[in-house]
Amino acid sequence: MKKALIITYYWPPAGGSGVQRWLKFVKYFRDFGVEPIVYTVENANYPITDNSLEKDIPSGIEILKQPIWEPNNVLSLFGKKKTESAGFLNPNPTFFGKVLQYIRANYFIPDARKFWVKPSVKFLKEYISKNNIDVVITTGPPHSLHLIGVQLKQELGIKWISDFRDPWTEIDYFHQLPLSPKAIKKHHQLEQKVLQLSDAVLVVGQTMKQNYQAFNKNIKVVTNGFDGEVQENNMLDKKFTLTHIGLMNADRNPKILWEVLSKIVLKNNNFALDFQLKLIGKIDVSVKNDISNFGLSKNVEIVDYVAHKEVIEFQKKSQVLLLIVNNVPSAKGILTGKIFEYLMAKRPILAIAPTNGDLAEIINNANAGKVVDFEDKFSLETHILELYQQFKNGTLSINSNNVAQFHRRELTKKVSEIIYEITA
Incomplete structure (x- = not known):
């Protein structure tokens, strides 16, 4: 020993x-x-x-x-x-x-x-x-x-x-x-x-x-x-939820996402009724201001820090898990710890991050979701609408693999x- x-x-x-x-x-x-x-x-x-x-x-x-x-x-x-x-x-x-x-x-x-x-x-x-x-x-x-x-x-x-x-x-x-x-x-x-x-x-x-x-x-x-069993869950949120876990500071404020979501909400009444954004963790005031300025406040639920066991519950119930990498010079190497618990939750992951970074490599190898680059509004809007359509059809799921190694x-x-x- x-x-x-x-x-x-x-x-x-x-x-x-x-x-x-x-x-x-x-x-x-x-x-x-x-x-x-x-x-x-x-x-x-x-x-x-x-x-x-x-x-x-x-x-x-x-x-x-x-x-x-x-x-x-x-x-x-x-x-x-x-x-x-x-x-x-x-x-x-x-x-x-x-x-x-x-x-x-x-x-x-x-x-x-x-x-x-x-x-x-x-x-x-x-x-x-x-x-x-x-x-x-x-x-x-x-x-x-x-x-x-x-x-x-x-x-x-x-x-x-x-x-x-x-x-x-x-x-x-x-x-x-x-x-x-x-x-x-x-x-x-x-x-x-x-x-x-x-x-x-x-x-x-x-x-x-x-x-x-x-x-x-x-x-x-x-x-x-992650620590626990990969989760198969039938008790998903009734709404089309995008859930982000963890702090969201000024560098991690995805203005491209607020802009795209605002555009979809204005164009699609059904989406506006079905969609809910859940932010679990500490949120910078600049994030809250941008959400308000883009007219998304009524679609957003903000929950301050909760115990880890409660975080797991939010993750496994969410329709889609949202992951944001800080838009900074070192973004390619940022690999947040939450990605691995997202993998455990076995829900589709939508990440805004460098498409050639460490995070993208893990998500792609695990077939766990989609990575969209910081400025790619078209791909972001297209993919969110694809996920929403799968939600409406009752087919929104993910068939991830190579997860046990984590x-x-x-x-x-x-x-x-x-x-x-x-x-x-």
């Missing part, structure tokens, strides 16, 4: 997508000869919580916790809301807001959790010296956690795997940050150092692998996935094999 020390900021009761990946690996590790020890924060300021996820923590797992000082707690005294995340950077900040954004971007590199690195290294060096740990695993974002791995690797020579749930300098909001040239250079230097010192690097998609191979040859693609247990097996490979 290999002992793996997993360093993660997000852990139950944290909610949202960040917690899912390593919670599920931990859930299944023992099936493949790995004993996980989790190191996480004692007093995290999670913007979203979901206590229901605690049931997935295996009994008897050792969980180490240490307090963290987060400057975001201080910044909140000056108007920053707890519920803000990096995906909701204010596009029109006040002067004081601009100052705070500049400070966060240029003085907290790589991120505001950097102050957890030094005390964590001190604590974990002592813990590792007293326990037979075979491998350390760090997962980011926050990417500051990888700096804990750097120091443990340099000072103890222990085997180390860095896991990138999202890229570092290619993450979708990086270009929005008010970074100085010096800060940008520092980010790239730290990212490259992490990659070069890691014994293995886990990434969620092929584009990230290609971008990182210049710095480390042992890059392994381990996607996110089950969390299968993915955990892959990670376990990598652990055994580098610790042999």
Whole structure:
């Protein structure tokens, strides 16, 4: 049995997508000869919580916790809301807001959790010296956690795997940050150092692998996935529902979709009566404004964050599942975790994303739906009308395949094999 020390900021009761990946690996590790020890924060300021996820923590797992000082707690005294995340950077900040954004971007590199690195290294060096740990695993974002791995690797020579749930300098909001040239250079230097010192690097998609191979040859693609059985469901929504799960920020605001839907609603009375758009999760005000401006408000239901088990229910009842990739320079490599749970729901997927990106490859290979490019209004309108016609005919379904490979247990097996490979 290999002992793996997993360093993660997000852990139950944290909610949202960040917690899912390593919670599920931990859930299944023992099936493949790995004993996980989790190191996480004692007093995290999670913007979203979901206590229901605690049931997935295996009994008897050792969980180490240490307090963290987060400057975001201080910044909140000056108007920053707890519920803000990096995906909701204010596009029109006040002067004081601009100052705070500049400070966060240029003085907290790589991120505001950097102050957890030094005390964590001190604590974990002592813990590792007293326990037979075979491998350390760090997962980011926050990417500051990888700096804990750097120091443990340099000072103890222990085997180390860095896991990138999202890229570092290619993450979708990086270009929005008010970074100085010096800060940008520092980010790239730290990212490259992490990659070069890691014994293995886990990434969620092929584009990230290609971008990182210049710095480390042992890059392994381990996607996110779903946990549960592929669902066959006869209790579908009565209306023609398009359901989007997850946050929808300004970069993920699909104006092309609102324009196309508005056009169809105006031209087709039956569609207007049958259609409902469900947005489950946090929605940026710009999205709400555009929906209103396009006259779609009466067709929209917005539900704030709900527990993960409720998300599953929304997914399996929806007629069509909507997936939007941020229209940013790094869009080709964006592979959101929700795609895999969409696959589990076994409902047709409509994605607005690069047709040559990582997401399109998975959807096409699984025969799970349609990917439309950001500006392709004609294809988008045509496909929505095709789906609607199938709905009216009672034939709206999907015959997806090659989905079992994305089950969390299968993915955990892959990670376990990598652990055994580098610790042999």
